[in-house]
Amino acid sequence: QKEVEQNSGPLSVPEGAIASLNCTYSDRVSQSFFWYRQYSGKSPELIMSIYSNGDKEDGRFTAQLNKASQYVSLLIRDSQPSDSATYLCAVNARGGSNYKLTFGKGTLLTVNP
Amino acid sequence: NAGVMQNPRHLVRRRGQEARLRCSPMKGHSHVYWYRQLPEEGLKFMVYLQKENIIDESGMPKERFSAEFPKEGPSILRIQQVVRGDSAAYFCASSPAGQGKEKLFFGSGTQLSVL
Numbered sequence: 546q547k548e549v550e551q552n553s554g555p556l557s558v559p560e561g562a563i564a565s566l567n568c569t570y571s572d573r574v575s576q577s578f579f580w581y582r583q584y585s586g587k588s589p590e591l592i593m594s595i596y597s598n599g600d601k602e603d604g605r606f607t608a609q610l611n612k613a614s615q616y617v618s619l620l621i622r623d624s625q626p627s628d629s630a631t632y633l634c635a636v637n638a639r640g641g642s643n644y645k646l647t648f649g650k651g652t653l654l655t656v657n658p
Numbered sequence: 659n660a661g662v663m664q665n666p667r668h669l670v671r672r673r674g675q676e677a678r679l680r681c682s683p684m685k686g687h688s689h690v691y692w693y694r695q696l697p698e699e700g701l702k703f704m705v706y707l708q709k710e711n712i713i714d715e716s717g718m719p720k721e722r723f724s725a726e727f728p729k730e731g732p733s734i735l736r737i738q739q740v741v742r743g744d745s746a747a748y749f750c751a752s753s754p755a756g757q758g759k760e761k762l763f764f765g766s767g768t769q770l771s772v773l
Contacts, residue, residue, distance in 0.1 A: 549700075577760045588749060588764040589701065633701065637760055644689065644753060644760045645714055650700035 549636050551649035559657050564621040566652050568634030571615065577637035578610055578617045579646065584630045593619060624656040660685065662752050662765035663732075670771045677737040677744070679768045683752030690733045691751040691762060692718075692725060701749065707733060740772045 581589035703717040707727035727733040751762035
């Protein structure tokens with residue numbers, strides 16, 4: 546069973562702090578990794594993608610990938626109340642030509658003003 | 659540039675009725691995916707389609723559920739003889755055929771309620 550695991554939270558951080566969200570995956574052949582943000586009652590929104598080991602930065606977001614440890618994380622710097630949402634980790638489960646994503650259950654992040 | 663369009667946003671059905679959920683992918687996208695999200699659960703893959711072809715339906719229940727993506731018109735997810743356990747949010751996502759094909763963009767979803 547190919548799985549993606551996340552802590553369900555809730556993760557609570559004060560405004561301005563760094564929020565750290567973690568994800569592990571079981572399928573070693575996974576090649577593409579994504580973070581989606583989902584506000585309550587809304588659709589998932591793609592915020593970061595990462596394909597190779599190391600860090601990838603985009604504004605206040607940094608994605609980190611370690612394929613040897615099968616671990617991917619998302620850091621949110623200078624957290625804002627508007628960042629409060631559920632963050633979904635998604636992994637391309639097979640690679641190649643099938644772009645089906647496997648999602649974790651998500652981590653609920655609350656940023657307190 | 660319109661995003662992924664799903665309708666209806668909310669659908670109420672009684673047990674035993676049929677539910678039809680529609681999805682129009684983003685302009686230029688030829689890959690469509692359907693996911694189901696139950697309360698407190700993650701997004702679960704159901705089916706992956708390209709125009710006139712079902713590529714992967716490994717996540718779809720063998721009975722009562724079917725999906726299509728015709729040459730013309732939206733993709734349809736059809737649930738026959740609905741039961742209460744089918745109540746969920748159904749999300750459609752699309753991606754392009756070329757560069758960026760691994761990135762999925764989601765519609766607003768259809769919330770199905772079975773009475």
